[in-house]
Each structure stands twice: as structure tokens, then as C-alpha cells.
Amino acid sequence: MTPQPGSAADVLTLISAGSATTRSDLARLTGLARSTISQRVDALIERGLVEETESGESTGGRPPRQLRLHTEQHAFAGVDLGATHCRVALMDISGGLLAECEDPVVIGEGPEKVLAHVDQRLDRLLGEVGRPRRALRAIGIGVPGPVEFATGRPNNPPIMPGWNDYPVPEYFDGIEVLVDNDVNVMALGEHRNAFPGTNHLLFVKVGTGIGCGIVADGKLHRGAQGSAGDIGHIRVSGHDDAGCRCGNSACLEAVAGGAAIARRLTELGLPAESGADVVALVQGGDTQALRLVREAGRLIGEVLAGLVNFFNPEVIVIGGALSRVHEHLLAGIRETIYRRSLPLATHQLSITPSRTGINAAALGAGLLAIEHYLSPDNINRIVNA
Amino acid sequence: MTPQPGSAADVLTLISAGSATTRSDLARLTGLARSTISQRVDALIERGLVEETESGESTGGRPPRQLRLHTEQHAFAGVDLGATHCRVALMDISGGLLAECEDPVVIGEGPEKVLAHVDQRLDRLLGEVGRPRRALRAIGIGVPGPVEFATGRPNNPPIMPGWNDYPVPEYFDGIEVLVDNDVNVMALGEHRNAFPGTNHLLFVKVGTGIGCGIVADGKLHRGAQGSAGDIGHIRVSGHDDAGCRCGNSACLEAVAGGAAIARRLTELGLPAESGADVVALVQGGDTQALRLVREAGRLIGEVLAGLVNFFNPEVIVIGGALSRVHEHLLAGIRETIYRRSLPLATHQLSITPSRTGINAAALGAGLLAIEHYLSPDNINRIVNA
Structure with a gap:
């Protein structure tokens, strides 16, 4: 692709950032010919992207017309x-x-x-x-x-x-x-709202299953087939007897997901079907549920410890249904990451519950x-x- | 930062890509004012980045002067x-x-x-x-x-x-x-020379130690502290007795690196000190060395299987001293990745020895x-x- 310096998109960026509020500003900032500026601005106005108003301050003579994003359209x-x-x-x-x-x-x-x-x-x-x-x-x-x-x-x-x-x-x-x-x-959503200045962020959702969203260099990393972040099926050690719906065994999700914890609790005589049920038991003070959530945190931490070495994120955000009992989940996650990851990768790492909440x-x-x-x-x- | 469409860098990019060979081309492609074009081109010439020659084809009248990168400078x-x-x-x-x-x-x-x-x-x-x-x-x-x-x-x-x-x-x-x-x-080097069209690539060096270079979206991913790719200290299962120089145990490097294999061979009565010694034994047909290299491949594959789920690369390149016996190393790596990673992430994944070789x-x-x-x-x- 041939680069197109001074394209309509460049002009729009200057207007939306507030760097240019008049056609003169645009000419000065871009070095574009006046005829090119007119062409770009007229096209943006015609498509409803920009509006031009007469509301500029008068400094003697006719006030310059002001350009801004046409928000209402x-x-x-x-x-x-x-x-x-x-x-x-x-x-x-x-x-x-x-x-x-x-x-x-x-x-x-x-x-x-x-x-x-x-x-x-x-x-x-x-x-x-x-x-x-x-x-x-x-x-x-x-x-x-x-x-x-x-x-x-x-x-x-x-x-x-x-x-x-x-x-x-x-x-x-x-x-x-x-x-x-x-x-x-x-x-x-979490990156743009809560951590806009962060380059590399992982968002880990712990619900029925376990998944991860990756922000690399400020952008979503989806990978070659769009399957990046599917960490629920990474193997954890010492659980070869735990079968997973994917056909393998010892997958993280099969031992530390909300559904897996609910199943374990049911086996222990505490009926639970979902991550929400697990949360309710923990909030009710049940020690078995609390123990299993902490253990899940350690297993999730084991997988994340490897990903911290590999990816070196600045922030790991824990979200999803089980993050409503994040103090117990995060205890296990932090404990394992700080023990197993390299000091250089953890000494400025922040591990935090989601701030954007159900809106994220x-x-x-x-x-x-x-x-x-x-x-x-x-x-x-x-x-x- | 305010974007600067039509900057000197934009002009240089058009010249170096061959999209513009004259000042008229630049004016047409960028929409910049002639005076701005002159200013940019003169600055690039003055700094030795661009040269302007009289060698244009004559189409009647004075031939236009040609712009090109000043390679010799x-x-x-x-x-x-x-x-x-x-x-x-x-x-x-x-x-x-x-x-x-x-x-x-x-x-x-x-x-x-x-x-x-x-x-x-x-x-x-x-x-x-x-x-x-x-x-x-x-x-x-x-x-x-x-x-x-x-x-x-x-x-x-x-x-x-x-x-x-x-x-x-x-x-x-x-x-x-x-x-x-x-x-x-x-x-x-491997990405630019052998896989320039690939967005997401991992380069795994298996030498004395084990490390990984990450290309994400065509660019090197160094992470928050520059420590991204340090996969040698990710934990592998079933080797809790293997101590590592980092102070932890069961690190990938401590069981599958060239130094670790050499140490195991020495214990078995086959003196070896480095990855190169291991390669020499394998090339000499030693079955113990061959078995250990294959086993190292499986352990490296276990870690890479998790990273394939997480990162979803298009290509994994295996380099470093031990890749000189890559047929044995890759057998173990491929076997484990295809068994443990998600089908969506592996069905177009290429796992290949380094093509750039010692020059990379x-x-x-x-x-x-x-x-x-x-x-x-x-x-x-x-x-x-």
C-alpha cells in the first residue's frame, strides 16, 4: 500500500484531537495546499463527519468558521x-x-x-x-x-x-x-477505560470457563486464526486424572473453572451448578468453597506465571463471575506468579480485579x-x- | 503527539518505495503545497538521505530531475x-x-x-x-x-x-x-528474511539455554520490562526434582536445554559439556543422546503447546545450536504441540527449523x-x- 500522507483521515484526526479548529490551522499543521484542504474538509462535511460553524471569536473582520466532529449525526x-x-x-x-x-x-x-x-x-x-x-x-x-x-x-x-x-x-x-x-x-473495554496508558495488558475471565484477552502494544492481539487467549486448555501439573470437554486432560478450565469447582463442591455434598453458586457459597462463609477457590487461584497463577515470563505484561486484570470473590482468587494467583515468574517481569507487574465491572x-x-x-x-x- | 501528515518521513517513504521519483509525483501523491515539497526534499538532500539526478527520460523539453535514496552515503x-x-x-x-x-x-x-x-x-x-x-x-x-x-x-x-x-x-x-x-x-532476522508476510511468529532458540523471540503484528514484542520471551524458566510437569540456576525447580531450561542434556549424558558415562557436544553425539548415532534430545523436544513442545493456545502464531521457528539435529528435536516438539494445542490454533501452524541459519x-x-x-x-x- 502506498502511504497517503495528508489524507482525509489525517485531517479528521487533527480536528477530532482539537489540534485544528479552522481551515487555516489545517493548512499550517499539514503543509497541504489550500485547494487540497478544501477538498478534504468538504468531503468530511458532506459525509456528516465534520461540521463547520460560524461561532468563532471575532478578532475584527469576519470571524473564521470553526470545524468540529459532527457528534449528533x-x-x-x-x-x-x-x-x-x-x-x-x-x-x-x-x-x-x-x-x-x-x-x-x-x-x-x-x-x-x-x-x-x-x-x-x-x-x-x-x-x-x-x-x-x-x-x-x-x-x-x-x-x-x-x-x-x-x-x-x-x-x-x-x-x-x-x-x-x-x-x-x-x-x-x-x-x-x-x-x-x-x-x-x-x-x-478495561484497557481503554481503566488502563489507557498501559501498552501490554492481559484480561483473564474466570467464569464457567477460563479465557484471556490480550492487549499488545495498545491493540487487541487475536493471533493468526483469532484464537489467541484460549488459556483454558493449557495443561496444569498434577491433575492428569481431570478430563476436559476438549478431549484432553489436566486442562486449566477442567480443574479451576467455575463449572469444575461447582462439580467438586457437589461431590462434597454442597450442591452447586455454576460459578454464581460457588460465589454464593464463598460469600456465605463455606470453608470448602473458599479452599477450592484459593486452590483454583493457585492453578490459574501457575499458567499465568508462564505467560508473564513469555509476554511480560504491565497489568493482569481478573474479571468474570468468580472475580466477585476476587480477594480469595487473587491471593492464590499472586502467590504463584510471584513465586514462579522471573523477578524482572514481576517487579512492576500489577495484578488487579476488573475496575470496569459488568459494563466492560x-x-x-x-x-x-x-x-x-x-x-x-x-x-x-x-x-x- | 499531534500527527504530522506529509512530514519529511512520509516524503522519504514515497521515494524509497519507488512510488515517487520526481517532485511532481510527490505533489500529486501527497497533496502538499509545492513550497512544502521543496522544503522537505531539500532537507532530505542536505542530510544525505536523498539524491536528485538529471537522468530522467526526455519527453521533449527539460527532463525532470529524478529522486532516489542516496544509498552510497x-x-x-x-x-x-x-x-x-x-x-x-x-x-x-x-x-x-x-x-x-x-x-x-x-x-x-x-x-x-x-x-x-x-x-x-x-x-x-x-x-x-x-x-x-x-x-x-x-x-x-x-x-x-x-x-x-x-x-x-x-x-x-x-x-x-x-x-x-x-x-x-x-x-x-x-x-x-x-x-x-x-x-x-x-x-x-528470520522474520524479515524468511517470513516477511507473516504477522505472528515465534523464534525459539535451543542452545545451552532456551529463549524465544516474539514477532507480534510484524513487530518485535519486548514486553513491559523488555523481558518477554524468557520461556526457559516456565515450569514443566513431572520434573520437580530438577533444580534450576534461577532458584526454582522444573524450569524448561533445567531439563531440556543443551547444558542440561550434556549433564545427563555425562551422568550416563558419555562426557559432554555443551549443546555442541550433544549435537556431535547425536550425529555420531548415539542412542542415549538421541533419546534425550527427543525427550527435550517433547518438553519444549509442552511449553510451546500452551503458548500456541495463548498467542496463536502462524509460524514457530526452531533455531540455536541444538537445531542442527532438528529432525529429532522437531519430532518431539510437533508431537506434543499437535496433541496438546487446540485444533483451531494448529491446523495452519507451521513448525520449522531456522532458514536464515548462522546469519540470523x-x-x-x-x-x-x-x-x-x-x-x-x-x-x-x-x-x-
Whole structure:
């Protein structure tokens, strides 16, 4: 690709960062010819990306017209689909939350039913904030399973019957749709909201299963097939008798995930079915549940200790259902990482519970949509269309 | 930072890619004002980065002057320092090899002696190709130990006595010097030469110890403290009795590194001291040595299987002294990765011996220097100085 210095995207970046508020600013900052500036700005205005107002300060003579992002013409949506919930956040182009809602929705009812619900909620939220449907420029969706990111199709998701290979973006005709694994959008939401200055961050979700979202050099690392971060099936030592649904044994998820802990508790005579049940038992002061959560923390810490040596992150964030008892989980995780990782990699490492909380996935999905929309390639495509 | 579209670096990129060969091309491709183009091009010529010749084709009238990279005014060096060797490669600005040499040099003799040798070899190679010392713009150096990349100071390197915290760049007054861990520059050299189209690559060096260079999204991933890729101290299962020099036990390096295999062979009555001795025994057909190398491959594969799940690379390259018997090492590595990693992450994964061979580190170090020199920030700094 030939680089295009001084493209419409460059001009938009200067305007949105507040570095340029007039056409004269743009000419000075870019060195572009006045005719080129006019061409770029006019195209951005025509596409509804920028507006030009007469509100500049008068310094004698005609006041210069002011350029700014045309915020009101835009809306973006972040959608967090879980096994049994659907959260929709409506956001403006700068990432601010406009409105949101959450409903119980069973993902196993299949894509048509679930996406119809999303669509209807989008209309309701747009109505609440008084923006027309055409203002909605892009939607980000996080789903609880693997996704082929380039096409937005779920890839053999174990807890999403009916969704395999379903072309999610095609459901929303005429709007850009980005679909990603839930832990990836959680990592993005957590990074942008709580750790924007951090280059390398891991977001570990400990729920029914265990997964990890990776931020490398400020960007999501999805890997070659988009499967990066699937740490639930890394082998832990001393558990060769624990079979996993993947067909192997001693997988981290099979010994330290919420489902595995619930099963162990049931065997011990304490009926539990999910990570939420485990959390309830720990919060109720049950010592068996507490012991198992600490032990799970140590096993998760064993895997993370290796990843700390390999990846050398600045921050590890622990989220997911079990992070509601994070003091017990983190005790085990920290203990093992500090014992097993190299001192150089741990002496400035921060290991912390999620700060963004239940919003992380929806906000992260919305940011995925906004960042895609504002990417130079997309802006130049829109302007040259 | 305010973006600077149309900077001198943008202009240089268009010239070096061959997209622009005249000032008119630059005006057309960038939309920059003619006066800005002149300013940028004149600055690049003045700094010796670009030359302008009269050799354009005549199409009637005065032929347009042609712009191109001023190759002859530049030279770059890549230096590969090993425990007992020093390899120096002289390269042109496009990464082409101009001249090289290798000598036995003991790194334990300390920085002054070793760097004096490097300096003298640089003068000799520059003389061979007829370029003056001032043509040498940047030097990349790979060393067998951890380095604080930002300052170029080795950080407690175990096999480099006298080098701890030594400010290597200051030795070469007036020249930009970049110092990095040897496995990082090997990964860069292998990526740029053999897998330029690959986004995510791991280069695993199996020598006396075991380390890994990481290419993520086409760039070296060094991590928060520059210690990323230190996989030699990740725990492997079933070897809790194997103590490691780091103070822990069951580290990968302590059971599968060249030194560990040599020690095991010695215990079995086959005197061996280094990875090279192990290779000699395997090549001589010794079945004990062969068995231990295969077993080392399986243990390395166990660690890599977890990293494949986590990082989802496209290519894993196996280099280092033991890769000279790669057919035996790779058998064990492949066997374990394909059994333990997720199918989605392995079905397009390539696991291959190094193609760049003994040159990888010196070439990679040279490329590190060239890429730094041509980075937009550095070019704009040079031009605005």
C-alpha cells in the first residue's frame, strides 16, 4: 500500500484531537495546499463527519468558521451477549455512554431471536436519546464463544447452539457490524477505560470457563486464526486424572473453572451448578468453597506465571463471575506468579480485579465499533466512496 | 503527539518505495503545497538521505530531475556477539549485505576488549567496500543476555561478566547504537528474511539455554520490562526434582536445554559439556543422546503447546545450536504441540527449523538498526535537527 500522507483521515484526526479548529490551522499543521484542504474538509462535511460553524471569536473582520466532529449525526452500539443476558449500550463517537439497557435473553434460542431482540432494543435506545436510526454507524458485539473476526461468524461455539457459522453482520443491513469473543471486548473495554496508558495488558475471565484477552502494544492481539487467549486448555501439573470437554486432560478450565469447582463442591455434598453458586457459597462463609477457590487461584497463577515470563505484561486484570470473590482468587494467583515468574517481569507487574465491572463487555464492544469506524482506512473509504 | 501528515518521513517513504521519483509525483501523491515539497526534499538532500539526478527520460523539453535514496552515503552494521564468537555484517540502507566477517571472541573478556574488536572490524569492512566511516549511520548489536533496550545496557547477564549495566551505545561516539537480546534479533532476522508476510511468529532458540523471540503484528514484542520471551524458566510437569540456576525447580531450561542434556549424558558415562557436544553425539548415532534430545523436544513442545493456545502464531521457528539435529528435536516438539494445542490454533501452524541459519542474528541486528534509522520519528528528528 502506498502511504497517503495528508489524507482525509489525517485531517479528521487533527480536528477530532482539537489540534485544528479552522481551515487555516489545517493548512499550517499539514503543509497541504489550500485547494487540497478544501477538498478534504468538504468531503468530511458532506459525509456528516465534520461540521463547520460560524461561532468563532471575532478578532475584527469576519470571524473564521470553526470545524468540529459532527457528534449528533453519529451513534454507535456495544452489545454484550452472555449465556443468559443481553446488554446494549448506545455511545457517541467519542466513546461516551448515551443510554443502556439489560435484559434476560437465552443465547441458546438462536441468532434470529436474539438479534431481533438486539435490533428492537437499539431502536428503543435511539428513540430515548432522540437520534434517528441512520445515525447508527457501527455495532460491536461480544459473544461467549470463538468467532472468525474477519467475517463475524461464530466458530463452533460450545454454548451457542444454532450460531455456528451464522453471518451475524448480515442481520443488520447497511450497518458495519464487528463480532468478537466476549473476553476480547472485555479486555478492550478495561484497557481503554481503566488502563489507557498501559501498552501490554492481559484480561483473564474466570467464569464457567477460563479465557484471556490480550492487549499488545495498545491493540487487541487475536493471533493468526483469532484464537489467541484460549488459556483454558493449557495443561496444569498434577491433575492428569481431570478430563476436559476438549478431549484432553489436566486442562486449566477442567480443574479451576467455575463449572469444575461447582462439580467438586457437589461431590462434597454442597450442591452447586455454576460459578454464581460457588460465589454464593464463598460469600456465605463455606470453608470448602473458599479452599477450592484459593486452590483454583493457585492453578490459574501457575499458567499465568508462564505467560508473564513469555509476554511480560504491565497489568493482569481478573474479571468474570468468580472475580466477585476476587480477594480469595487473587491471593492464590499472586502467590504463584510471584513465586514462579522471573523477578524482572514481576517487579512492576500489577495484578488487579476488573475496575470496569459488568459494563466492560458492552463498552468494549462499542469501542471496537467506534475505533473501526474512525480507522484511517475506513474514513478514507467513506470519503472516497 | 499531534500527527504530522506529509512530514519529511512520509516524503522519504514515497521515494524509497519507488512510488515517487520526481517532485511532481510527490505533489500529486501527497497533496502538499509545492513550497512544502521543496522544503522537505531539500532537507532530505542536505542530510544525505536523498539524491536528485538529471537522468530522467526526455519527453521533449527539460527532463525532470529524478529522486532516489542516496544509498552510497549510508552503511549500517549488524553485530552478533555470542559466548565465543563475534560476527559483523555491513549492510546498505535497503538491508542488502555488503560485507561480513566472523572471529572467535570471548565475551567474558568484558565490554572494552570486545567492543574494540567490533570497532576495528567495522573499519576494516568499511574499507573493503570503500565507504567512509561517516557513512555508518547506525549499529545493531545482539548479545547473549537480557538487555534494557531503551538504554542499551545489559541487565544482569549470567554469561557476560563485566557487562552488567555497561552503557554499550556510549562506546560508539556519534553513531546510533541499538542493543538487544540475541534471540530478539534472530527473530527479527528470520522474520524479515524468511517470513516477511507473516504477522505472528515465534523464534525459539535451543542452545545451552532456551529463549524465544516474539514477532507480534510484524513487530518485535519486548514486553513491559523488555523481558518477554524468557520461556526457559516456565515450569514443566513431572520434573520437580530438577533444580534450576534461577532458584526454582522444573524450569524448561533445567531439563531440556543443551547444558542440561550434556549433564545427563555425562551422568550416563558419555562426557559432554555443551549443546555442541550433544549435537556431535547425536550425529555420531548415539542412542542415549538421541533419546534425550527427543525427550527435550517433547518438553519444549509442552511449553510451546500452551503458548500456541495463548498467542496463536502462524509460524514457530526452531533455531540455536541444538537445531542442527532438528529432525529429532522437531519430532518431539510437533508431537506434543499437535496433541496438546487446540485444533483451531494448529491446523495452519507451521513448525520449522531456522532458514536464515548462522546469519540470523547479525542480519537481524543490522535490520534493527536500519528500521530504527528509517522510522518516521528518527527521520523527522534528523531533518529538523
